[in-house]
Amino acid sequence: MESPRFVVVGGGPAAAAAARRIAEAGEPVALLTVEQVAPYDRTALSKDALLDPTAEVPGLWPPGATWRDDVFVRTRTPVAAIDPDAGTLTTDDGTMWAYERLVLATGAEPRRLAVTGAEGPGVHHLRDTADASALSGALTSGARLVVVGGGVIGLEVAAAAVHRGLDVEVVEAGPRVLGRGVPAPVALWLTALHTRHGVRVRTGVAPQEVVRAPDGSVTGVHLSDDTLLPADLVVVGIGVDPRTALAEDAGLAVDDGVVVDLAMRTSHPAVLAAGDGVRMVPPAGGRGVRLESFTAAGRQGEVAADTALGLEAAFTDAPWSWSDQYDATMQSAGVPPTEAEEVLVGGPEAPLVLSLEHGRLVGACGVSIGPGIARPVRAAGRAIEAGARVDLDALRAAGGDLPALARVLRDAAG
Numbered sequence: 351m352e353s354p355r356f357v358v359v360g361g362g363p364a365a366a367a368a369a370r371r372i373a374e375a376g377e378p379v380a381l382l383t384v385e386q387v388a389p390y391d392r393t394a395l396s397k398d399a400l401l402d403p404t405a406e407v408p409g410l411w412p413p414g415a416t417w418r419d420d421v422f423v424r425t426r427t428p429v430a431a432i433d434p435d436a437g438t439l440t441t442d443d444g445t446m447w448a449y450e451r452l453v454l455a456t457g458a459e460p461r462r463l464a465v466t467g468a469e470g471p472g473v474h475h476l477r478d479t480a481d482a483s484a485l486s487g488a489l490t491s492g493a494r495l496v497v498v499g500g501g502v503i504g505l506e507v508a509a510a511a512v513h514r515g516l517d518v519e520v521v522e523a524g525p526r527v528l529g530r531g532v533p534a535p536v537a538l539w540l541t542a543l544h545t546r547h548g549v550r551v552r553t554g555v556a557p558q559e560v561v562r563a564p565d566g567s568v569t570g571v572h573l574s575d576d577t578l579l580p581a582d583l584v585v586v587g588i589g590v591d592p593r594t595a596l597a598e599d600a601g602l603a604v605d606d607g608v609v610v611d612l613a614m615r616t617s618h619p620a621v622l623a624a625g626d627g628v629r630m631v632p633p634a635g636g637r638g639v640r641l642e643s644f645t646a647a648g649r650q651g652e653v654a655a656d657t658a659l660g661l662e663a664a665f666t667d668a669p670w671s672w673s674d675q676y677d678a679t680m681q682s683a684g685v686p687p688t689e690a691e692e693v694l695v696g697g698p699e700a701p702l703v704l705s706l707e708h709g710r711l712v713g714a715c716g717v718s719i720g721p722g723i724a725r726p727v728r729a730a731g732r733a734i735e736a737g738a739r740v741d742l743d744a745l746r747a748a749g750g751d752l753p754a755l756a757r758v759l760r761d762a763a764g
């Protein structure tokens with residue numbers, strides 16, 4: 351039996367951050383991942399890795415980092431079961447590991463499209479390097495691509511496919527793209543950008559069938575309004591489901607994500623969890639939130655590690671995330687509740703929507719050509735963490751001047 355004191359299960363940013371933190375504290379730690387390689391930055395898979403098939407996907411395991419030699423990394427090692435009361439886990443080859451503290455960071459997996467023809471060649475999902483190389487290999491100039499789902503991944507794939515010379519149509523079942531978590535002015539700005547690049551965006555329709563030729567190749571997508579869209583390939587980007595099977599089988603509390611508190615403690619004292627696979631419930635209770643963000647996953651991994659090490663820690667950040675499409679960047683901070691009041695500031699070149707609850711800033715989301723929107727959104731993130739009120743008159747007076755907006759928001763953060 352292998353028995354380091356700390357074991358981390360997973361191969362994404364949450365697992366990498368947790369393992370790094372524990373190693374930096376001088377404790378022995380093992381990281382077990384299904385993947386073929388040590389943790390890498392999967393956010394590149396729908397950006398640089400698709401734009402340029404020769405681009406290397408950046409590792410989260412930087413060469414030369416002093417801690418990296420102190421983490422015992424086992425790739426191609428799926429964990430099959432955990433037994434929290436016994437403090438053991440079993441990998442799929444039957445090896446048993448003992449631990450004092452376990453961090454589960456198994457992430458999430460793409461939802462499948464439940465219609466005829468949706469499984470098989472020519473229909474792609476995008477979560478890991480194998481998915482990315484299969485998709486990249488299929489992006490042939492002149493081919494017709496239907497992207498199912500107008501979320502962040504679908505739109506990033508659409509932008510990369512346009513760059514690679516494909517004819518692209520996006521099909522979104524909701525009334526607009528980015529219907530989950532992105533305010534309408536920002537979503538409409540991005541829709542217009544895609545339209546300018548030649549992408550056709552259809553909303554309010556859903557695929558009924560992926561149509562295939564007798565040889566199995568994709569020939570089209572049949573939609574709920576009876577349209578038949580010709581297609582050579584399909585990318586499905588309709589969201590992700592948390593990977594909770596290990597936790598569920600072990601009897602941990604699970605509710606669309608492994609349930610954790612702000613210190614990343616699960617319902618078992620020896621097991622922490624972090625990343626896309628968790629639902630984080632604040633002390634006040636309620637259903638909590640499941641974040642799907644690279645930086646939030648890394649930060650939750652650090653908090654899980656600190657808690658595992660016996661330190662006081664809590665996730666109190668305003669989660670930040672971004673999306674790059676063509677030469678535009680969208681950035682957001684915070685998790686505003688649906689009932690928050692939305693105020694549009696910025697100008698038509700770079701709309702920024704601030705979300706307020708009882709006058710306090712709880713969310714910010716904006717978009718710009720180039721990185722200009724990053725400064726006000728970062729400043730908004732700090733103001734959210736400070737629980738600040740904002741001076742709407744000063745923000746409106748700043749108009750479309752992004753550095754001026756950033757200054758007002760920085761002042762609000764104090």
Ligand SMILES: Cc1cc2nc3c(=O)[nH]c(=O)nc-3n(C[C@H](O)[C@H](O)[C@H](O)COP(=O)(O)OP(=O)(O)OC[C@H]3O[C@@H](n4cnc5c(N)ncnc54)[C@H](O)[C@@H]3O)c2cc1C
Nearest residue numbers: 360361362363364384429456457625626642643644647671
């Ligand atoms: C294509 C793409 C682009 C994205 N772009 C952005 C972006 O621009 N900005 C942003 O903020 N976020 C982005 N995201 C989301 C971001 O990547 C995720 O929020 C983040 O990766 C979540 O980290 P995680 O560590 O929780 O899970 P994951 O990164 O999903 O990692 C989970 C790991 O656990 C491994 N695993 C699962 N089960 C087991 C098991 N039983 N045993 C061992 N290992 C297991 C998996 O193989 C995987 O390596 C993007 C995601 C994708 C897929």
